[in-house]
Amino acid sequence: MKVLETNNLSKHYGHIKALNKLNLVIEEGEIFGILGPNGSGKTTTLGLILNILKPTNGTFTWFENKYKNPRIRIGAILETPNFLPYLNASDNLKIVASIKGAEETNFDKYLDIVNLAHRKDSKFATYSLGMKQRLAIAATMIGEPDVLIFDEPTNGLDPEGIAEVRNILADIASMNKTVIMASHILAEVEKICTHVGIIKNGNLLTKGNVGSILSEEQIIEIQGLEPDRLRSFISTQNFNLKYLDKPGFIEMHVPKEFDATSLSKLCADQGIYLSHLVIRKQNLEEEFLAITKNA
Numbered sequence: 338m339k340v341l342e343t344n345n346l347s348k349h350y351g352h353i354k355a356l357n358k359l360n361l362v363i364e365e366g367e368i369f370g371i372l373g374p375n376g377s378g379k380t381t382t383l384g385l386i387l388n389i390l391k392p393t394n395g396t397f398t399w400f401e402n403k404y405k406n407p408r409i410r411i412g413a414i415l416e417t418p419n420f421l422p423y424l425n426a427s428d429n430l431k432i433v434a435s436i437k438g439a440e441e442t443n444f445d446k447y448l449d450i451v452n453l454a455h456r457k458d459s460k461f462a463t464y465s466l467g468m469k470q471r472l473a474i475a476a477t478m479i480g481e482p483d484v485l486i487f488d489e490p491t492n493g494l495d496p497e498g499i500a501e502v503r504n505i506l507a508d509i510a511s512m513n514k515t516v517i518m519a520s521h522i523l524a525e526v527e528k529i530c531t532h533v534g535i536i537k538n539g540n541l542l543t544k545g546n547v548g549s550i551l552s553e554e555q556i557i558e559i560q561g562l563e564p565d566r567l568r569s570f571i572s573t574q575n576f577n578l579k580y581l582d583k584p585g586f587i588e589m590h591v592p593k594e595f596d597a598t599s600l601s602k603l604c605a606d607q608g609i610y611l612s613h614l615v616i617r618k619q620n621l622e623e624e625f626l627a628i629t630k631n632a
Contacts, residue, residue, distance in 0.1 A: 338364070338365045338400065338401060338403075339362055339363070339364060339365075339398075339400075339401050340363050340364060340365050340367075340399070340400060340483070340484055340515045341361070341362070341363040341386060341397065341398070341399055341484075341517070342361070342362050342363075342397065342398045342401075343359050343360060343361045343362075343386070343395065343396070343397040343398075344360060344395055344396050344397070344398075345358040345359070345360060345394060345395035345396075346358070346359040346360075346361075346382075346385055346386075346392055346394075346395035346396065346397055347359070347392060347393045347394040347395045348378075348381050348385055348390060348392055348393050348539075349393040349394075354538075354539045354540075355378050355381045355539050356378040356381045356382055356385065356539045357378075357538075357539040357540050358394075358395065358540075359378075359382060359395070359536075359541055360541065361534055361541065361544065363515065363517060363532070364515075365483075365515055366510075366513065366514075366515055367515055367516075367531050367532045368506070368507075368510045368515075368516045368518070368529055368530045368531045368532070369515075369516070369517045369518070369530060369531070369532045369533070369534070370518055370519075370520060370526035370529065370530035370532070370533040370534070370547075371383075371517070371518070371519040371520070371533075371534050371536060372519075372520060372521070372523065372526050372533050372534065372535050372536065373519075373521060373535060373536035373537050374521055374537065375521055377521075377536045377537050377538065377539070378536050378538070378539040378540075379488070379519035379520075379521075379536060380415065380416075380488055380519060381539075382519070382536070383413070383415055383486060383488055383517075383519055384415065385397065386399075386486075387408075387411070387413055387415070387486065388408065389415070399411070399484075400483075409437075409438075409480065409482075410482050410483045410484060411482050411483070411484045411485075411486060412476075412477030412478055412479070412480070412482040412484070412485045412486070413477060413485070413486035413487070413488075414473045414474070414476075414477055414486070414487050414488060414490070415486075415488045416488060418469055418470065418472065418473030418476070420461045420469070420472065420473075420476075421461065422460065422461050422462035423460055423461075423462065424460065424461060425457060425458050425459055425460055425461070426444075426448060426453055426456065426457045426458075426459065426461070426472055426475075427444055427448075427457050427458070429461055429472065429476075430444040430447065430448075430472075430475065430476060430479060431444075433476045433479055434479050434480075437479055437480050438480075439479050439480040441479060441480070444457075444475070444479070445457070447475040447476075447478045447479065448475055450474075450475065450478070450505065450508060450509065451471035451472065451474050451475045451505055452471065452501065452505070453468060453471055453472060453475065456468065465498075466493055466494060466498070467494050467495070467497075467498030467501065467502070470490065470491075470494065470498070470502060471501070471502065471505065474487070474490070474502070474505060474506075474509075478509070482514075483514065483515060484514070484515045484516075484517065485509060485514055485515070485516050485517070486516075486517045486518070487506070487516070487517070487518040487519070488518075488519050489519060489520055489521070489522075490502050490506065490518055490520070491503065491520070491522060491525050492520075492522075499525065503525060503528060503529050506518070506529055507529060518530070526547075527547060530547055531546060531547060532544070532545065532546050532547065533545070533546075533547055555590075555591050555592070555593055555595055555597070555616055555617070556588060556589070556590055556591075556616070556617050557588070557589045557591060557595075557597055557600065557614065557615070557616050558581070558586060558587070558588050558589075558613070558614070558615045558617075559571075559586070559587050559589065559600070559611055559613060559614050559615075560585045560586050560587070560611065560612050560613035561585070561604065561609055561610065561611050561612060562609075562610050562611075562612050563609060563610075564584070564585035566607075566609050567585075567587070567604065567609050567611075568580070568587060570604065570607055570609055571587055571589070571604075574603075576589045576590070576591060577589065577590035577591070578590075586613070597614065597616050600614070601614060
């Protein structure tokens with residue numbers, strides 16, 4: 338089922354096009370990352386699909402118009418999570434449940450999911466930034482929504498906190514939930530998301546599953562004992578080359594079926610011996626920079 342579909346969804350502020358003709362389909366069960374630099378239109382997109390902002394043009398549809406009130410099936414965090422500092426986790430979640438009109442009174446299962454059960458009686462004011470973020474994630478789950486939306490869920494967290502939130506989001510997605518997250522942190526989108534849409538200056542540049550966004554090319558980084566001879570020889574071959582800032586290092590983009598061992602032999606046959614050879618796949622950061630370079 339199509340959980341969300343947008344059609345030419347746009348938001349303009351005078352001559353500024355914060356979002357411009359967004360056409361997007363998110364399917365049930367996806368972990369969809371809306372990826373882009375700060376100011377690209379990510380939060381605007383979330384504000385529009387949550388009816389916080391009114392679109393200038395275009396439309397969006399939740400759950401193929403299957404439900405009369407789709408909003409109750411969606412949990413979301415936008416911007417910084419706000420709770421009452423003098424209340425503990427359980428009491429704060431009671432307030433959230435009341436606002437949502439949910440009849441739940443036992444929030445232990447949500448606190449377990451976000452690893453806060455041991456601090457449920459502690460005041461919110463005593464929580465670290467990571468704990469506050471995790472409580473906000475617990476709050477989105479009240480009412481058992483089908484879709485969870487997060488705006489920069491790892492923003493400002495230390496590496497341990499980022500890893501913890503990443504694992505929590507993966508656990509939530511495994512519960513037959515659809516997760517939509519906006520982020521400018523490419524590595525986190527690559528690790529968490531199944532699908533991604535890349536936005537810059539309000540325009541959707543590309544979309545698809547993470548595997549299809551990434552190039553299937555191999556990247557081979559080499560260095561030789563005689564750098565000048567190596568560079569001269571490699572430049573005569575039919576390779577897509579990039580000369581790195583590191584002295585003597587050359588980066589080559591080659592088809593996925595290319596046999597790197599043949600490269601070493603090819604150089605050796607010319608009396609040129611490699612001192613460094615590393616093979617890797619292109620990552621989302623490199624693909625993102627390539628896609629957005631001239632956008």
